[in-house]
Amino acid sequence: MPTYQYQCSACEHAFEAFQSFSDEPLTSCPECKGEVKKVYSAVGVVFKGSGFYKTDSAPKPATPSKSE
Numbered sequence: 352m353p354t355y356q357y358q359c360s361a362c363e364h365a366f367e368a369f370q371s372f373s374d375e376p377l378t379s380c381p382e383c384k385g386e387v388k389k390v391y392s393a394v395g396v397v398f399k400g401s402g403f404y405k406t407d408s409a410p411k412p413a414t415p416s417k418s419e
Contacts, residue, residue: 356392361385
């Protein structure tokens with residue numbers, strides 16, 4: 352389940368909530384019952400495996416062949 356961050360407009364209380372994608376967003380603060388809003392922040396992305404870097408898809412240099 353995703354974790355969502357909320358902050359109260361009245362008392363500035365910040366908290367996290369584990370909710371399903373289908374759940375309605377929270378509307379009241381657990382501390383003062385004031386109005387809360389979701390806090391959006393940047394998400395860290397980690398690319399793993401091949402194909403994500405410029406050097407992975409660059410053409411390989413031609414190797415000289417031995418002709419003796």
